Amino acid sequence: MPTNLQAGESDAVGQRRWVWPGLALPGVVWLLLLFVVPFYAIFAVAMGRTDPIFNRPVPEWNPVYWDVSSFSRVIGDLFGGQLGTIAVRTVIYVAVASFLCLLLGYPVAYFVSRRSGRWRGLWLLAILTPFWINYLMRMMAWINLLSPGAQVDRAFFLFGLDPPSWLAGQHYVVILGLVYGYIPFLILPLFGALDRIDERTLEAAQDLGASPARTFWRVTLPLSKQGILAGLVIIMLPMFGDYYTPNLLSGSPRNVMMGNTIDQFINQTTSQGGTGAALTIVLMLFVAVLMAYYLVTIGRAAKEARE
């Protein structure tokens, strides 16, 4: 019956129009209410005023009335104040820790992806295992070992050495903690990139007379560039916002990072919400380039998967 079929078809076309946006709707609304609005709240609080009687932040939702005094105080502190020192320290910590992660992570990823042979599955399992152990547990494990009189100290005593107080404000302990904490997140994307390189490309380079070293520098390394960048961005983003690693492995003001200043203003006091929000915006300015790069990368990956 042709009329019936037509009715059914137009019904289907009608359904087709609303069914897809309808499915996306709950998720989109959720993200608008609990991601976009909260994101905006950072700005509303940072550009708001402080209630002089109760010393509480009063957010200003209308951008027309935004008051930049709290924000400009933070910016002033960033250039030539205490916050400036902390920002420089944060950048140094993140840069050194990321470099060390790459230095150690690259050979590991290279070995597991291209040279591990028969035991590949086992090696892969070994580099995946840290993913399933909570970050805080991994830090706690080091606190156990580095506590006064614990295993590391006893190893020092064994050789007649006098160990330093590891957990009382040592820069290298915090940096090594960051390396320990984040390196698995760099190794895995690197592993993925190295694993995708076609063995025949490398053979071609060697057949054309390149030495193994030259093959590595001119072929393997350039082909793994995307993986290096992705891995670095993935570890640098959370590292910039880290406050728990320095808190756990030092707790001294000597090792405070930008995340700690935010943690102090938000988690430990409520009166300074405005400053905390302004500090968060400053932090976002620091990581904006990283975020943008990462956004473009995963956007592109999705597009490629679709095609």
Added chain:
Amino acid sequence: MSSPGRGKPNPWATSRVLTLTTAAYVLWSLAPVAIAITFSFNDGRSRSAWQGFSTRWYVGTREAAESVIFDPSLRSALTQSIKLALLTMLVATPIGVALAIGLARWRGRLAKPSNFLMLFPLVTPEIVMGVALFLVFHNLYGFVPFGTWAQFLGHVTFSISFVVIIVRGRLFAIGRDYEEAAMDLGATPFEAMRRVLLPLLSPAILASFAIVFALSIDDFVISQFLSSGASSITIPVRLYAGARLAPPPSLNALATVLMLTTILSIVVAGLAYRVWKKRSGGDESTVESLASFEI
């Protein structure tokens, strides 16, 4: 050993350096945790001197109240973490699956911005999301109490995008042919989805449940920013609070329980992923599937 006279370096030599480096890395990355786990079974109160095997820090006695099961603060952290993870899993997965299907098929004007919006939580540092949620619950959504409810809303928010990424990968692999065949045979889009697409997506959905559970139970930053008082302290927050205070091995035991829970959920996710890879003709091992998962 490679002899310096030859032109080419011995490939075995470089391989040996690589093997040693990797072995050293693996040892360095796992040994501290292995030691921490070992001392959760210590018979004494020390976490650095071995005094014999015991499970007292896990089960202990009600009177001593020092084990994961009987210490009120450890037990409450365990139940809070599991409660939160289950709740998050049950809400974030359906929303994420629907969002993934909607975004993959919808061609309207708002589809692109929505897709862009979905990617944002993935690239936002957790501390920024923590501050944002803290401030919005404080200043605008005053009706949401800090503690379990705020934590639950926060966890779902960061989990949705992960579900979308997992499900979308599978959606692209399936393509639109099956659905269109169903619709050519007279099914409405809704029927085609329910009877054709969702069964095909079931491994990805199961994997999403497990991954969201693992993400939620492992979360520290959001849980901490949105907690209120002792009752809403989760395992990671409890580890953070207690790690520097010379705690008894029961804290190691709690951490070990958390680790085993995470591994269990990841294994479920890995098996689900494997089913799907097999169906689509891949021949990866389980470990390889797990790896592609984390990337």
